[in-house]
Amino acid sequence: MTLLSTLISGVAYGVPLFLVASGLTLIYGVIGVLNFAHGSFFVVGALLVTTIIGSTVPTVPTFIIAVLAGAAVVAAVGMLTETTVVRHLYRRDHITMLLATFAILLIVEGAAEGIWGNSSRAINKPEILSGSTQILGTTIPLYDILLVFVGAVVAIGLFLLINKSTFGRSVRAIAQDQVMGEAVGLNTKRVMLLVFGLGSALAGLAGALIAPNVSVSPSLGHAFILQSFAIVIIGGLGSVTGSLVAALLVGVSEAFAVAYATYLTGFTFYILVAVILLVRPRGLLGSAKLGRA
């Protein structure tokens, strides 16, 4: 393993984490809801792709359609959650909201167990993406390059959406002051619904993309949601840029742990979290005002 391949596999490892964590942190930043169910949304995305692709070797268009379908269905599940449960609890205290989303986590996970069973599934990558390529004399799996590419596209897309579009302007306005946003005529209900849907779609996308790399089972979400919590803590609650930086940091350090210090594998997250909590409790890019919970 050379430095470059470790670096790229680390970044590729960080991309799904970034997708999940950015959705989580976006929902928190705008709506003020820490969505415990986020990890289960992620799993639904992964399981949907395994069902669509099955045991075949998919072509690239099938794979893309499967991934997008996974993200879309999960977005729908998220929006359904917002309209049926989350919306009715905005005025209640935070603990009610935490418990309600925790209940949704259990429900979605239970439903996933009912539909897909407890066994783990694996799927094939499209043939073109299953190989590897040589860059500067080191072997890089093509799928990792795809992940890095998708991560970059989503990061840039999110940046443009939030900072440059009209929708983004209303999102930022509502994140700052929801009552004021409503007073100047923004449709806060709709924006919050869309943000919840967008965040969920990111989780679904992450699940769909990671499906070919891991064995997928309904309990995959536990490990993943905790890792994305770790990333949100490291990056700062409510900061999308923070979650990008943190995801890359965590991904790369995990890859280096795999390559050079195997006994630390699986624990790098927790070490980083402990360090951040001791040195900078509000996270790398977190703002101090987010003590509102």
Next chain:
Amino acid sequence: MSVSVRNPAPPINAGPPFVTASSRSRFDLRPIYEPLIFLLVTTAAYFVMPPNMQYVLGIAVIYALLATSLGVLFGWTGIYTFGHAAFFGIGAYATALLKEQAWGPLAFLGMSALIAVIAAVLIGLIGQRLAKVEFAMLTMIVGQIAYLLTFRVPVLQGDNGIYSIPRGDVFGIDLTPPVSFWWYSIIVVAIVMGVLRRIHLSPFGESLNAIRDDAVKAAAIGIPVKSLRLAAFALAGGVAGLAGGLFAQQGSIVTPSTLSFTFSGQIIIMALLGGMMGFWGPALGAILFQFINALVFGNSTHGTLVLGIILLAVVMLFPSGVLGVFARLRDLLMRSRSRQ
């Protein structure tokens, strides 16, 4: 209940002005007779039940203690934790790992509680600077680390768990027969509940409630918010650890599921079902939950789904649990009576 702050203004070097409870509660007998009623009612129930239900009740009273320890955090102090199973599991594993020692069962419980307290203090210190939601996330992460460690550390035996944990004997009474273990566990639980009830009614308990209601105002009247939060976390961790030790002796086996994320969720559901705010709410909820689980969903394969639906229903419809429903019924009754 009348609550008064110590008056007149204390001299400069005085300690923090703890909220003093009224003299009525200082000589309160509730810490004595309430656990006694609890003991008598559960024991009476135990002896009229068929053996399989006796088994359920035996676990339920241990969970009652565990849920009450969670109530210390959620209900009394307003600390949200999603990894409480970790302390229960730490206590259970402590008893399991020490099984070779020739100690009495009570010494095992003491060790379990002590080790859990140490763990709780460490986590509390790390998380001291965090806001509520971040702290909830931290507890969840810590719980997961504890769970992962059971698979990584060879002594802890991973999924197989540690088995043949002895029950031993107390004051010459062998605890192996279920009936003598019932007496042992219910007496331990009742005593600890009594101690907790005493703490709940003490100035310390009142200060915790003040922190829950408004941490800024509590700090403004001189309550040492951070150290009391830490103390509450240590207390809750210790009691959970003790319950874990009891659980290990009861089942004579400890597996990673005692530390799992789902179990943390179950503890919350138990406490919430009974009502977090009253002292006896979590205990009532735990017993209720165990029986609902055993009677209705015992054979269901969709446990997680049903659990989630129960939790969602409780959160959305009865946010203050069974005790809250009782209170609402009592209010309705009073109102209709006053109208006549």
